[in-house]
Amino acid sequence: MTEEAYRILGTPVTGGILVVSDHASNRVPEDIDLGIDRALLDQHVAIDIGVAQVAERLAETPGIGAFLGNVSRLVCDFNREEEASAVIPHASDGHDIPGNLFDIAGREERLARFHRPYHSALAELIRQAPPSLIVSLHSFTPQLTTRPEERRPWQVGVLYNEHDWASRLTIPLLEAEGLVVGDQQPYSGKLLNATMNIHAEANGVPYVGIEVRQDQIADTVGQIAWAERLGRIATLVRQELAR
Template sequence: MSSGGNGVSPVKRKIIITCEHGGNHIPRAYRRFFKESVTLLGSHRGYDAGALGLARRLVSEIEAELYLSSVSRLLVDLNRSPGSRNLFSHITRGMDLVTKKKILNDYYFPYRNGVESVVAHAVKKNMQVLHVSVHSFTPVLDGSERTADVGLLYDPSRTGEKNFCARWRDEILSQCPDLVVRSNYPYRGTTDGMTSYLRKKHDGDLYRGIELEMNQKHLVNASRFNNDVTRGVVRSLCSVLCGARR
């Protein structure tokens, strides 16, 4: 686990925005495996609808670097750790080892290693990294309605992440008081993902990994209210970051 090294508190912050499930693209070489899965590719199982647009809006408003992928999670899930049983979907899990290795080398490792390298480089320079991984969730799953508009996922044992999300939640509600904002919903912030993987490598004072989960009903249906919601979430992060610099 990394640390500040010399005990000096970090004086600079680096912000990165990632979007692991930004699209449902299947490279030409593998499309024959998905001929019967067109509907599935267009569903929440194929990608996080609207997440990439939200990530780009965040980057347009704050000083941050964006790392994204438009390859479908049904080919390989970039938000799963190496060796995870959910790394490959039911469609690709049965492929031969040579094919799966090529998928990993062409799509998985370049993305994962790129993000990991940027974080490690910043931490080595004693910078504090704020990593916001942007996702969206389907409003209804298996017949049950999700009971939130926004979810902020973090590790409750990391005080920095917990406090940051508390401030972010308050700021979202000040911008959009009618929203329901929940902590560690619709998933726990400690389950396997890009942020939880990086937490194992870096000290909590230097790395803060937050997952932003937006209800897709606010991202895929254009309306004045939904546009205001998205704008409010983006502005809320700007406000929290500006407050942290004071």
């Protein structure tokens, strides 16, 4: 199923695994002009590079469905609370977004068109087919333009807020793969966790926030490898949670 704000892949099932990727698209609707160089749409400021392809492969597995954002985070950032200023960003990693400098009416129109339908549809999907585990899938850039001194050596980070049950199971499983794993790195889920706060923590649904460094999933080889790894690990975590 494809709508303007989101896509649903695979067949989400009760008791299964649901992959949620807020920033899986760099699509900008034709009637929206962000006022930026279109080359930026292929960079991390506009999209979580590689996550759509990983999620698509995961959703080919029975028992795993995927819910993906279908517009660029520069159009609307689904992983922000509605009242947050960054939900419709004016700038990102040093790049101004002049097309987002509009009045309150313009902001309300953007939220009503994208943010609310996205979260309403995700809430309804979870209600109709409650998952036993949500995997919140993102990717991060190895280096921010605005923070060149900041090192990001982690190949993958695990994020969470108050409910860390699934994360505590996931971290050692990722480390057993020989990976450099960040616990609340490269940033904390206690600060950036809006979608999971709304749809997982508020409903008591176990979840794990996965941030893969984008160079790990920038090509087909990496995407296949990470889809297999995450599918296998998520299944183990789900089974352990069910005990």
